[in-house]
Amino acid sequence: MERSFIMRNPSVLWFLLALAVFTLGVTILSEAFGIGGLSTSFIKTLGKTLCLCLIAVAMDVVWGYCGILSLGHFAFFGLGGYAIGMWLMYARTEEIVVNSLNEAAIPPTQQEIIDGIGTQIFGVVGSSEFPLIWAFSHSLGLQLLMVVLVPGLLALVFGWLAFRSRVTGVYLSILTQAMTLALALYLFQNDSGLRGNNGLSGLQNIPGLDHLGQATISMWFFWASAIALGAGYVLFAWVTSGKMGSVIRGIRDDESRVRFLGYHVESYKLFVFTLTAVVAGIAGALYYPQAGIINPAEIAPIASIYLAVWVAIGGRGRLYGAVIGAAFVSLLSSWFTGGGAPSIPLGFYTIQWTDWWLVLLGVSFVAVTLFFPKGIGGLFDYLVRKDP
Amino acid sequence: MSTLLEVSGVTVSFDGFRAINNLSFQIGEPELRAVIGPNGAGKTTFMDIITGKTKPDEGRVIWGEKSVSLLDMSESAIARAGVGRKFQKPTVFEDQTVRENLAMALKNPRGPFDVLWYKKTSQGAEKIEEIAEEIGLTDELKRRAGDLSHGQKQWLEIGMLLAQDPRLLLIDEPAAGMTPAEREHTTDLIKRAAETCAVVVIEHDMEFVRRLNCKVTVLHEGAVLAEGSLDHVTQNQDVIDVYLGR
DSSP: OHHHHHHHOHHHHHHHHHHHHHHHHHHHTOTTTSSOOSOHHHHHHHHHHHHHHHHHHHHIIIIIITOOOOSOHHHHHHHHHHHHHHHHHHHHHHHHHHHHHHTSSSOOOHHHHHHHHHHHHHGGGTOOSOOGGGTTTTOHHHHHHHHHHHHHHHHHHHHHHHHHTTOOHHHHHHHHHHHHHHHHHHHHSGGGSSOGGGOEEOTTSOTTOGGGOHHHHHHHHHHHHHHHHHHHHHHHHHHTSHHHHHHHHHHHHOHHHHHHTTOOHHHHHHHHHHHHHHHHHHHHHHHHHHHOEEOGGGGSHHHHHHHHHHHHHHOTTOHHHHHHHHHHHHHHHHHHHTTOSOOEEOSSOEEOHHHHHHHHHHHHHHHHHHHOTTTGGGHHHHHOOOOO | OEEEEEEEEEEEEETTEEEEEEEEEEEEESEEEEEEOOTTSSHHHHHHHHTTSSOOSEEEEEETTTTEEGGGSOHHHHHHHTEEEEOSSOOOOTTSBHHHHHHHHSSSOOSHHHHHTOOOOHHHHHHHHHHHHHTTOGGGTTSBGGGSOHHHHHHHHHHHHHHTOOSEEEEEOTTTTOOHHHHHHHHHHHHHHTTTSEEEEEOSOHHHHHHHOSEEEEEETTEEEEEEOHHHHHTOHHHIIIIITO
16 A cells, blocks of 8 residues: 555655655765765765654644644754664673773783773763663664654654643744743753763764764764655655545644544654654664764754744655655755855955845745745646646 | 424524524424524524534533433534534635535444545445435536536535435525525425425525425514414514514
């Protein structure tokens, strides 16, 4: 049935094709598997961008299709990153500790190894004890499960409380902002168990794969990100099509009408909120090993607001719009803030883009909202006109 | 004809104002009933109570053969039990096609996962065609609901109620803003629906009520003022004083 679904939705097929061509092109231009030409750090930027596209698609489903303006989805992204980061850091530190202790005359005991890892990881916050939340950090499988479970459960509990009380509109947005802010502030504390504002670092070093080198590993993550984006896109295209899509869009446009048709609106919102949170967690788990570091600043409220801006600029209510918005704005953002854009001397004043990029972004957001409510993706409507 | 819905002794206050005051009301199945009354008589609040949108301070709302209380049920559960509601302003999903609107209303399992795995059936498609013909929108099935005329939207909404296979239909001012020809079609629709289920029509327009040719309940200040045939209630002195005399 999955096949017939893709056949019925040609835009999904076109998207997968474009993604495949892009992935192939990058592979050919990579240092590790092709002719070279794209630096490893740029491959990482592209891989990270794919992860941002994935969370943007999730955001589009929850906001553009279901009408829930969540300004907290980056919290789920960050939690996914922390979950995988805990294993990466533990296993990597374990390698180092075991290697150094093996050089000693007496072979180390298991307790010495664990103490050594604890000191290495938590010394920076003045501790050497493993907090309870690190109980599964030795196991890749269990931490991968956490990537899905932690954001999923948080979204389930938060969503259940919020939707059950019929909190909607801007009040819900504020509530989601409060959630991500509270989480960030908690993680900033040294005794949160996740190294406070230091966050988790060295995540680009994949335990056991040191011999491969970053050029190869970056390509692996790039491919994984591309596959995740493709799979996530198909999943959400499926969810937003057919009768489910009909009900979800109905909730966006007239919640009480859907309720009087006999649908339990809260269950649907909870389903969409939780599913998108889980996908956001997976996107985060792929993003942070490419970024190399995660700290609480990543899930500051502003990150989730940027996410909404990407989706708005790209075009709400169409999945490819979210992809375009996230890719376009985040790549442009790193170009402007990374000093790529030339400064503009005005004689009396010089426009430095590192300072003025946010102004430009803000102005474009307002302009898109006022003049092109369908965003960049809306341009496709003019090109592909199926129904009059 | 057995009693389908029994509202007894219901009272609702908003900030001290008694919108519904010890109201009692019964309707059987099938039956057609018109509810009239001046503005602020509590007609919409009355519908809000039955559909679960407003919880009364006192009183009982009893439903069906098993005499279950609707007061303990959520709006969506009441709708699933068989109460369909049409709002005064036509509320259809303008962004979706007529077919999608009707398909959403079709009586099927309503849980998120039921809907996610839902497959179109030929019975469903037949039922949609049948209703589309009934409401006169067969040629419009592929059109966006937002592109329909005002009257067509009203019919679509009635069609959505019919697709739910309801036992009780609550219809708020169906003829508002319609041309005479559209009114006639609407009257026929309502009368046909009332052959199989209970229908309550709230209406201001006396001419429209006369055409429905059914029992009339007059509401005033949140309570029943008179009940009976249209001729009977229009000769009632209380009714003339508060409503018709103005």
